[in-house]
Amino acid sequence: MQNHPVYTDNDPQNENSTLNLGPTHPATHGVFQNVLQLDGERIVSGVSTIGYIHRAFEKIAEHRPFYQITPLTDRLNYCSSPINNMGWHMTVEKLLGITTPKRVDYLRVIVMELARISDHIVCNGVLGVDTGAFTGFLYMMEFRESIYEIYEEVCGSRLTTNIGRIGGFERNFNAKAFDKLRKFLVEFPKTLKQFEALFNRNRIFVDRTKDVAAVTAEDALNYSWSGPLLRAAGVDYDVRAMNPYSSYEDFDFEVPVGENGDVYNRFLVRNEEMWQSMRIIEQALVKLEKEPTDIFHADVPEFYLPPKEEVYNNMEALIYHFKIVMGEIPTPTTEVYHSVEGANGELGFYLVNDGGRSPYRLHFRRPSFINYQMYAPMSRGMLLSDAIINMSSLNVIAGELDA
Amino acid sequence: MGKITNEELLSSINSKFEGKITVTGEPFGLLTIETGTDSIIELLGYLKNDPTFQFIYLTDITAVHYPEQEKAIGIIYHLHSLVNNVRIRIKVFIDGVACHIPTATVLWQGANWMERETYDFFGVIFDGHPDLRRILNVDDMTAFPMRKEFPLEDPNRVDKKDYFFGR
Numbered sequence: 001m002q003n004h005p006v007y008t009d010n011d012p013q014n015e016n017s018t019l020n021l022g023p024t025h026p027a028t029h030g031v032f033q034n035v036l037q038l039d040g041e042r043i044v045s046g047v048s049t050i051g052y053i054h055r056a057f058e059k060i061a062e063h064r065p066f067y068q069i070t071p072l073t074d075r076l077n078y079c080s081s082p083i084n085n086m087g088w089h090m091t092v093e094k095l096l097g098i099t100t101p102k103r104v105d106y107l108r109v110i111v112m113e114l115a116r117i118s119d120h121i122v123c124n125g126v127l128g129v130d131t132g133a134f135t136g137f138l139y140m141m142e143f144r145e146s147i148y149e150i151y152e153e154v155c156g157s158r159l160t161t162n163i164g165r166i167g168g169f170e171r172n173f174n175a176k177a178f179d180k181l182r183k184f185l186v187e188f189p190k191t192l193k194q195f196e197a198l199f200n201r202n203r204i205f206v207d208r209t210k211d212v213a214a215v216t217a218e219d220a221l222n223y224s225w226s227g228p229l230l231r232a233a234g235v236d237y238d239v240r241a242m243n244p245y246s247s248y249e250d251f252d253f254e255v256p257v258g259e260n261g262d263v264y265n266r267f268l269v270r271n272e273e274m275w276q277s278m279r280i281i282e283q284a285l286v287k288l289e290k291e292p293t294d295i296f297h298a299d300v301p302e303f304y305l306p307p308k309e310e311v312y313n314n315m316e317a318l319i320y321h322f323k324i325v326m327g328e329i330p331t332p333t334t335e336v337y338h339s340v341e342g343a344n345g346e347l348g349f350y351l352v353n354d355g356g357r358s359p360y361r362l363h364f365r366r367p368s369f370i371n372y373q374m375y376a377p378m379s380r381g382m383l384l385s386d387a388i389i390n391m392s393s394l395n396v397i398a399g400e401l402d403a
Numbered sequence: 404m405g406k407i408t409n410e411e412l413l414s415s416i417n418s419k420f421e422g423k424i425t426v427t428g429e430p431f432g433l434l435t436i437e438t439g440t441d442s443i444i445e446l447l448g449y450l451k452n453d454p455t456f457q458f459i460y461l462t463d464i465t466a467v468h469y470p471e472q473e474k475a476i477g478i479i480y481h482l483h484s485l486v487n488n489v490r491i492r493i494k495v496f497i498d499g500v501a502c503h504i505p506t507a508t509v510l511w512q513g514a515n516w517m518e519r520e521t522y523d524f525f526g527v528i529f530d531g532h533p534d535l536r537r538i539l540n541v542d543d544m545t546a547f548p549m550r551k552e553f554p555l556e557d558p559n560r561v562d563k564k565d566y567f568f569g570r
Contacts, residue, residue: 050538050539051538051539051540051541054539054540056548058524058549059548059549059553059555060555062555063555094431219512221459221460221485222511222512222513223511223512223513224460224461224462224511224513224517225513235485237460237485242485242488243488334430334431335430335435336430336431337431337433337481337490337492339462346462348462348463348481350463350465350479350481352467360467361467361468363463363465363479365462365463365481369516369520370513370516370517373512373513373515373516374512377512402539403539
């Protein structure tokens with residue numbers, strides 16, 4: 001990447017114009033500020049300012065019991081909160097040595113893959129909007145709604161889901177959830193196919209995205225990129241395949257890989273991941289048929305809150321309820337790093353525990369934060385309009401960026 | 404390529420960095436070693452460039468504050484060898500007042516923001532960092548909020564005092 005001198009505004013030699021892209025710009029889809037130096041329409045240099053919605057989650061987490069940290073993880077990548085929730089539950093389960101039944105794993109896989117699809121729907125749909133094609137976005141958005149309805153059946157909420165508990169789910173999937181899921185699996189492929197027909201070989205779209213913001217695999221690794229962005233650059237690193245969690249090793253799926261990491265490749269990789277996610281969900285549904293239908297959490301009474309009616313009528317449940325809520329159950333003093341494949345890349349949880357009710361230190365390895373740091377350097381020499389679509393294909397989610 | 408075991412990894416590092424590293428454990432199969440500020444960059448560079456290990460992927464840099472320890476700040480590096488699918492965790496403990504450590508941006512560009520974040524929250528000075536500014540907090544903030552002595556809430560706040568609730 002070439003180096004240009006960075007001028008300040010009142011520098012008499014500065015012949016560039018300064019443009020504040022953000023913090024609230026309709027094309028940035030979130031709270032990001034980039035102060036760009038423009039030579040005509042070309043970007044000479046840029047400085048990213050982040051942290052506009054920093055909420056100190058890592059600090060708050062040090063003061064909360066484990067199960068109360070799940071709602072914080074919702075608000076990281078709020079386009080796919082179930083993945084964050086599950087990632088956090090699995091981190092705690094790893095710490096506590098809880099093994100979950102297969103049925104729980106498969107249900108989790110279903111929810112996580114739905115979350116991945118909903119995230120990619122938004123990203124690819126919005127990429128279409130930013131290149132001037134609104135139609136595809138509207139077609140696809142309908143199915144994000146279908147996914148949110150499935151979440152509603154499973155956990156009661158839609159965007160910030162707080163789905164599942166440490167050890168499993170708070171309640172079993174009901175029949176309606178499976179009905180809606182099956183309906184989704186029948187209807188979504190048709191629309192996705194239509195969406196691909198609208199975009200993949202569309203001359204205007206391809207001209208706008210091909211070779212825009214291309215990233216070599218070396219650069220992507222150097223900047224610790226992960227997720228669809230890294231895979232679009234040609235590196236087949238997927239946490240699901242490399243370090244399988246939640247029984248991903250039982251599933252047969254492919255990790256799509258791009259060639260040169262440009263916006264078009266990222267678009268194709270995300271589209272293909274949606275197909276693969278549906279493949280995984282279909283396999284999970286088949287596998288679920290062989291599992292007992294009444295299991296939805298691990299048998300760990302000391303960490304899994306008992307149902308309320310039992311708390312009032314059963315002595316043991318009352319004791320466990322009290323102990324869990326008051327945090328009187330000893331936990332191991334150790335440290336654990338667990339990562340899941342978030343919709344944007346490797347979402348890691350580094351948890352240092354001192355045996356108390358809340359973490360001694362919790363650090364989120366947030367893929368958006370790490371992916372976004374290449375944005376300003378890679379924008380140099382780029383057209384302003386290309387920088388806009390580059391940002392939307394990076395799919396930086398402000399909540400995950402700022403934690 | 405066969406998976407490299409932690410023992411093989413450790414013996415190679417030990418032969419190269421005799422006396423400069425200590426092993427602190429293997430929690431959940433993740434080899435954790437500790438080293439000093441003098442050898443950290445050399446060690447990271449060795450792990451990154453060694454043809455057998457190829458820890459080319461810097462997963463994360465963060466810090467932990469242990470106020471009761473003499474060396475109060477621990478800097479934690481997570482590396483990942485994508486070829487061998489092995490991870491390693493490296494810790495460096497430094498003084499809590501004069502916290503200096505050489506930067507890893509010489510090896511990975513991606514270390515830039517991770518180190519800025521660590522500086523922002525713990526006040527760790529990464530020597531040689533190209534642009535060591537605050538990143539998530541405001542520039543004129545004076546405290547380093549992830550340190551344990553920094554209170555979660557404003558201590559002058561009165562609406563949560565216990566005596567208002569009869570406690």
